[in-house]
Amino acid sequence: MLGKSTVSGLLSSKHNLPIIDADYLARAVILPGTRGYKAIVSHFGDKVLKPDGISLDRQAISDIVFNDERERKVLNGIVHPAVRRAMVWEVVKCWLSGQWACVLDVPLLIEAGLWKWVGEVVVVYVNEPLQLARLKARPSPNPNEPRLSTTQALSRIKAQMPLSEKLTYADHVLDNSGTEKDLQVQVDSLVNKWKKQSSGWTQKLYWLVPPLGLWAALVTVSVRWLRHNRKVANKRRGRGENATADSTPTPREEVELHTR
Ligand SMILES: CC(C)(COP(=O)(O)OP(=O)(O)OC[C@H]1O[C@@H](n2cnc3c(N)ncnc32)[C@H](O)[C@@H]1O)[C@@H](O)C(=O)NCCC(=O)NCCS
Ligand SMILES: Nc1ncnc2c1ncn2[C@@H]1O[C@H](COP(=O)(O)OP(=O)(O)OP(=O)(O)O)[C@@H](O)[C@H]1O
Numbered sequence: 535m536l537g538k539s540t541v542s543g544l545l546s547s548k549h550n551l552p553i554i555d556a557d558y559l560a561r562a563v564i565l566p567g568t569r570g571y572k573a574i575v576s577h578f579g580d581k582v583l584k585p586d587g588i589s590l591d592r593q594a595i596s597d598i599v600f601n602d603e604r605e606r607k608v609l610n611g612i613v614h615p616a617v618r619r620a621m622v623w624e625v626v627k628c629w630l631s632g633q634w635a636c637v638l639d640v641p642l643l644i645e646a647g648l649w650k651w652v653g654e655v656v657v658v659y660v661n662e663p664l665q666l667a668r669l670k671a672r673p674s675p676n677p678n679e680p681r682l683s684t685t686q687a688l689s690r691i692k693a694q695m696p697l698s699e700k701l702t703y704a705d706h707v708l709d710n711s712g713t714e715k716d717l718q719v720q721v722d723s724l725v726n727k728w729k730k731q732s733s734g735w736t737q738k739l740y741w742l743v744p745p746l747g748l749w750a751a752l753v754t755v756s757v758r759w760l761r762h763n764r765k766v767a768n769k770r771r772g773r774g775e776n777a778t779a780d781s782t783p784t785p786r787e788e789v790e791l792h793t794r
Contacts, residue, residue: 574609708724
């Protein structure tokens with residue numbers, strides 16, 4: 535945390551890239567009446583329902599799962615498979631509509647192992663004090679609910695993998711310690727780099743001949759796995775602790791990911 539949604543917003547509004555938002559999908563798959571909703575109510579009981587007896591009380595769920603790893607795993611086990619299915623379908627739709635790239639905005643990309651299936655991993659980082667301050671300052675999505683307290687914000691931060699580990703998975707790191715304008719400059723330069731890498735005619739060929747596209751995707755993910763394994767091996771050997779070239783001190787981060 536933090537800055538994924540801010541980066542996604544820039545990629546969408548300024549660069550017209552389609553965004554697949556895991557937080558949004560995670561809400562959709564637990565709406566009343568869905569299988570996810572029923573599983574949550576059946577496991578956590580009425581205490582996670584609002585007084586209307588129907589809507590899920592997200593704050594109540596947060597208070598449970600961000601303070602109890604076992605309960606968080608149960609929730610993840612209910613929500614994540616449904617989110618994964620929905621994301622695959624969204625990626626297929628992007629592909630069918632001939633997009634040159636699509637962006638997956640996923641907070642738990644690495645924890646859930648999804649990093650293995652994308653073209654590039656972009657980590658957005660801020661240092662921990664700034665992350666905490668921004669989390670606490672962020673307005674609640676529901677205007678009737680208070681902002682996060684320090685304890686609540688810290689428990690969310692602790693529910694995710696530390697940055698030092700996540701950086702070994704990053705192909706790009708965006709530094710969000712400055713202003714949103716600073717972030718925008720980095721996003722623009724990243725998109726320019728992607729555009730240079732992505733030659734128009736090969737993209738068209740991959741789209742017109744899907745087996746070729748699949749082959750190219752397989753090569754891309756295999757190269758990434760190999761590169762990651764090498765980084766981990768280097769780290770284990772006590773060399774290359776700063777495996778990501780442009781990484782900075784000890785921030786925690788957020789993940790965006792970019793598939794092609
Ligand atoms: C716990 C819930 C109800 C809290 O809802 P709330 O509206 O307060 O927060 P929101 O959904 O906007 O999430 C905000 C951020 O919290 C963090 N977060 C959410 N769930 C988790 C989790 N299971 N583990 C670690 N961090 C999480 C992420 O950084 C996320 O971006 C909700 O986040 C949820 O259903 N989480 C489980 C699904 C999940 O893992 N979602 C993340 C992407 S798949
Ligand atoms: N460079 C910045 N300067 C000031 N505020 C920022 C900056 N970047 C993000 N923020 C603010 O920090 C808060 C969190 O940012 P954002 O929603 O982009 O994070 P996120 O990674 O998507 O968070 P989450 O995973 O919790 O959904 C927002 O209120 C946003 O306006």
